[in-house]
Amino acid sequence: MTSADVRTIRHPFDGSIAGETSYATPEHVEEAVASAVAAAAKGAALSAAERAAALDEISAQIARRAGEFASLITAENGKPLKWARAEVSRAVSTFRWAAEEARRFSGELQRLDTDPAAAGRIALIRRVPRGPILAISPFNFPLNLVAHKVAPALAVGAPIIVKPAPATPLTALLLGEIMSGLDLPAGMFSVLPLPNERAAALVEDPRLPVVSFTGSGPVGSQIQAAVPHKHVTLELGGNAAALICQDWTDLAHAAQRIAVFGNYQAGQSCIAVQRVFVHRDHVEAFTPKLLAAVAALRTGDPRDTDTDVGPVIDERAAERIEQWIGEAVAAGGRVLAGGGRKGTTIEPTVLTGVPADAKVRAEEVFGPVLVVTPVDSDDEGFAAIDDSAYGLQAGVFTHRLDTAFAAHRRLRVGGVIVGDVPSFRADQMPYGGVKASGSGREGVASAMEDYTEPRLLVLTGVAL
Incomplete structure (x- = not known):
């Protein structure tokens, strides 16, 4: 009709x-x-x-x-x-x-x-x-x-x-x-x-x-x-977090997964990685690996089979994301990669030093933006993940079974993904969240x- x-x-x-x-x-x-x-x-x-x-x-x-x-x-x-x-x-x-x-x-x-x-x-x-x-x-x-x-x-x-x-x-x-x-x-x-x-x-x-x-x-x-x-x-919605725990050893793998799934579909997924908490022991080694993995992503025409990151849904969304990045920088954050906009395309962006109440950490960006924050312990990482109005899924990079179960017990989210990003979803598994x-x-x-x-x-x- x-x-x-x-x-x-x-x-x-x-x-x-x-x-x-x-x-x-x-x-x-x-x-x-x-x-x-x-x-x-x-x-x-x-x-x-x-x-x-x-x-x-x-x-x-x-x-x-x-x-x-x-x-x-x-x-x-x-x-x-x-x-x-x-x-x-x-x-x-x-x-x-x-x-x-x-x-x-x-x-x-x-x-x-x-x-x-x-x-x-x-x-x-x-x-x-x-x-x-x-x-x-x-x-x-x-x-x-x-x-x-x-x-x-x-x-x-x-x-x-x-x-x-x-x-x-x-x-x-x-x-x-x-x-x-x-x-x-x-x-x-x-x-x-x-x-x-x-x-x-x-x-x-x-x-x-x-x-x-x-x-x-x-x-x-x-x-x-x-x-x-x-x-x-x-x-x-969600502002999904990934935590690199103290025991995690394969930092290159974690960086690659976080880079891809913070930017896939231009970040327009409720479980796209947005907040990245890294044990302080790994920050110096992990951050360059993440930046290299983000830099390797190809941004451009989504009809090209080699394109990894395309546009967001419209210009209004792109302008909002650009504004939020600017607000984070004005509040003391530093741009480690990206940050620019051309029409509806936002460059894959990595920020650090962002206050917890900045929109790119506290709200759902729904764009290709990663915020890297060091934590002094796994427990502090769990608390940082839960310091959110949202609770959809979280990714916890750990090799330890006790840490995995601690994350599952403590985190107020609908799902905990161990050894990978929060963006993993199998279509038969229960999927949903708590809080907002x-x-x-x-x-x-x-x-x-x-x-x-x-x-x-x-x-x-x-x-x-």
Whole structure:
């Protein structure tokens, strides 16, 4: 469907036209919601084989059209082609995992004859869809973060309406094109391109009992406050930290991983490395290795397969990042690398001597900026990581098992990655944060639990 409200999507790097779409009208929105409501019972009644077959087919079709998807992601998002290809591969895996989870989505059997009064009784606890889902996705992963909402919804048989980010609707629409050819009940999946200011009515629509949002903290808070009676999952921001512990020996490896994953996708990932805490014993040796690894990254046109770092999403974002770097320097920070801007491209930047309350340390930069800070002990490093409003994931470079478990016990984050950067994510693992980083978990099985609620069946007169 189209409307007269046409939106032209432009490449963040040079402003060339990536494609066109149109915003959904109020009539389109009503049709999508009504269709999702009508599909709810049919979706829940789909067999495991039917749900798994649909998910397997989506996975296979994305794989067959991988080049098309990757080029489109790069065109509307500005993500370097190498990272766009990686995102497509992850989406293929996400739908494949969902097919497997759909096959084993069985429930729990619980015996009740542990008490004499319940002799001859047994309980079956199954999870059933809460109802149609509204999924609001961000610009930074226009395919795989949509997949992480759509795949678990189909795995449990729940209809889902996707509102993609206004900057990157084309990839979600291409996924919708694939799904439109599946043998699923009408209304199981819709894509509604809308400006953000017109999404409030969808959020508040009582016919959509689940809202799954990935995006900024302020918007997530607004959604939570607007619909406290709904089941809301929030995947919000972070200023992810990596800690080089005293016992860590392979400083070159840590420097390489931090350089790459502080700058991949121009730092526009909630778990991109931003804060780097280094035990003081290693600062002198580690810092030159980090600077060399950052200098080796190639910045430029994201359509070039050799490009490592492309533009941020738009000029406004680039100007904000440039301003934050300037504020950090004015507060006493020193630029060790980068710091400049050309249009929407920010040079990969390394800062040191930055006060804890500077925005590049305290807030989420969402840009290619690393802040290096020495610490006098691993314990001080743990405290520095936790000195944040956010708590998504942390990377702890240690060889010691006791240090790894201490990090896991002490850090208030959703995940601790040992021996690597906080940017690691496998698509089947529980993913999410605490504090201002949100609530709920993604990862296929975890999202399936969020999208469903338990329903109890007690059978009487059962001989065990």
